[in-house]
Amino acid sequence: MDKLRALQYLVKVADTLSFSRAARAFGVPASSISRRITDLEASLGIELLHRTTRTVRLTEAGALYLEQVRPGLxxxxDADELVGQHSSTPSGTLRISAMPGYGQRLLMPALQDFGERYPDIVLDVHLSDALVELGRDQIDIAIRGGRQPQDRVVARRLDPNRFVLAASPQYLERAGTPRTLDDLAGHRALMYRGPNAVIKWQGLGDDGWHEVPVTPAFISNDGASLIAMACRHQGIVLLSEWALVDYFRRGELQAITLDQPVSVGRGGEAGIYLLYLQTRYRIPKVRVAVEFLVERLSASSA
Known part of the structure; x- marks a missing residue:
């Protein structure tokens, strides 16, 4: 039995919850995937997968076993890729995951220049707000907003990700410019929907952070749509400064300053972070991409 191949098949089935999807990923029949894993189970003397006609999932023993073998695989x-690229031009497929708004506005222009500099690297870019696990999801580099992550992930801060209230001058002339957190209750709020829920606005009052009671007028998981509504004088948005700066410069939107801070989180060191695994940094394609993007996207270089 080729145990290494069986382990690779097991990881893919566990991640996709499907023999057929795992088979497509490896370009082999689903029966081959099933047979290899069955042989592995026989050699270990345990059942790794629960199989039904409709579903497949790890058993408790399978989950424990996979937790131990996944880092080694x-x-x-990484070792195969590192040796394969030793003393060679950076090449191969580089998988990047980024937030849609940040990816479209800032990352993609940078990647166009990166692609011209490193034509042997194939860029596979996925724009999504969903959380990723770098090792499990086969992502080389992720760009996410929030507080600095812990764990084994290396996090390079690109931007402080300061949130700003904004509206069109015409809207503010019609509805009035809010000056306090309480004033926001009388305005139309254009609100962002995150992966799990609508992102509430948080204000810092004398008694600490608390949710700001606002009236939603429009909700979307697309920041560009929220900005478009604001530019059409439909209400106030609370978005990252990097997403609004061009609209401020052109006069289409106007920043609103309150007497107390407002944001989407309750304190802590937030930011836009470039994330990667230290073990993969040694691979040339990952190393050159990390350094290029940090230099290009860092707020200090803007």
């Missing part, structure tokens, strides 16, 4: 893949 990832390190083996």
């Amino acid at each position: 990832a390190q083996l893949d």
Whole structure:
């Protein structure tokens, strides 16, 4: 039995919850995937997967086993790629995940220049707000907003990700410019929907952070749509400064300053972070991409 191949099949089935999707990923019949894993189970003397006609999932023993072997398989893949690219031009497929708004506005222009500099690297870019696990999801680099992550992930801060209230001059002339957190209750709020829920506005009062009671007039998971509504004088948005700065410059939107801070979180060191695994940084395609993007996207270089 080729145990390494069986382990690779097991990881893919566990991640996709499907023999057929795992088979497509490896370009082999689903029966081959099932047979290899069955042989692995026989050699271990345990059942790794619960199988039904409709679903497949890890058993408790399978989950524990996979937790132990997954890091080793990832390190083996990294070692193969590192040796394969030793003393060669950076090449291969580079998988990047980024937030849609940030990705469209800032990352993609940078990647166009990166692609011209490193034509042997194939860029595979996924724009999504969903959380990723770098090792498990086969992502080389992720760009996410929030507080600095812990764990084994290396986080390079690109931007403080300061949130700003904004509206069109015409809207403010018609509805009045809010000066306090309480004033926001009388305005139309254009609100962002995150992966799990609508993002509430948080204000810092004398008694600490608390949710600001606002009236939603429009909700979307697309920041560009919220900005478009604001530019059409439909209400106030609370978005990252990097998403609004061009509209401020052109006079289409106007920043609103209150007497107390307002944001989408309750304190802590927030920011836009470039994330990667230290073990993969040694791979040339990952290393050159990390350094290029940090230099290009850092707020200090803007």
